Amino acid sequence: MSAYLDFDPIYLVYLLVAASGVFLFEAVYLLFFSGSSYRNNVNRRLRVMNGKVDREAILIQLRRERGLTSGGDYRLSSESLNRLVLQSGLTLGFSKLALFAGIGAVMAFSIAYIVRGDLVQALVVGVFCSTALPWFVLRFLRGRRQKKFGAQFPDALDIIVRSLRAGHPVPIAISMVAREQADPIGSEFGIVADEITYGADLETAMRNLYYRIGQDDLPLFVTAVAIQSSTGGNLGEILENLSTVIRERFKMRRKIRALASEGRASALILSSLPVVMFGIVNLTSPDFYAGVWDQNLTKMALTVAGCWMGIGNFIMYRLVNFKI
Secondary structure, three states, X not given: OHHHHOOXXXXXXXXXXXXXXXXXXXXXXXXXXXXXXXXXXXXXXXXXXXXXXXXXHHHHHHHHHOOEOOOOOEOOOOHHHHHHHHHHOOOOOHHHHHHHHHHHXXXXXXXXXXXXXXXXXXHHXXXXXXXXXXXXXXXXXXXXXXXXXXXXXXXXXXXXXXXHHOOOOHHHHHHHHHHHOOOOHHHHHHHHHHHHHOOOOHHHHHHHHHHHHOOOOHHHHHHHXXXXXXXXXXXXXXXXXXXXXXXXXXXXXXXXXXXXXXXXXXXXXXXXXXXXXXXXXHHHOOOOOOOOOOOHHHHHHXXXXXXXXXXXXXXXXXXXXXXO
């Protein structure tokens, strides 16, 4: 017991000296480097603008990264695909996206052919990974980006309202959002400010913003700005009320999500239980399914059971997910 109590205080001194060095380094960094780093890295548009003067070239670069032409038009003939890529926020470009999809399809085809040894099944897997899988990934990225934009939108409206009450015009208020907010809303409002600077009217720039995002709350903002620019009115008060409405909708969505958590948990448990039990039985008794695994009736039964489970999951998903 005394061996544990015999502690040399010099080690405590070493520890405190090391902690002091770390805190000193952090203080120096926050004092001299964090401000400039924050100003340059708030969003992608500010990072691209760092050290550059030609804002029109930056606007063209941001458009091309998102799959648009230098004039802001769709690059592909398929408008729905172009809009999906645009709203997903990817900056790879269509050529790199197609290249990655092709590489993934070839790898999936090779793995499926090595594992299964069936050319038809490998072709099905390769086609799925080159068509359906990228589509699902783009839809997921678009949904995530729209949710993040919606969470930032009320704060952006508050910045615009304060700027308007300070006497700034609408384009200056929009540029303040572009300087202060992170992506995705920072770069998107920055593109709006640049489009207004280089000749687009306010309503057209706002509608382009909606096409790039596709978020549900944006049409209200676009309509309010368009009406105010044509007929006049107190835009600050309108946007303040809109910000309040959007926040109340978020509160209602969170309440409903909390109330529906029991349904989501039930769906997760009921869906994972058969798979978990199959894994446990197959692990403890590997020969349990060996006699019927290659039978056609077993494959048909598993297919029907999987489809039936998918229908049940879809019904439960629709019960606990709806728009407000």
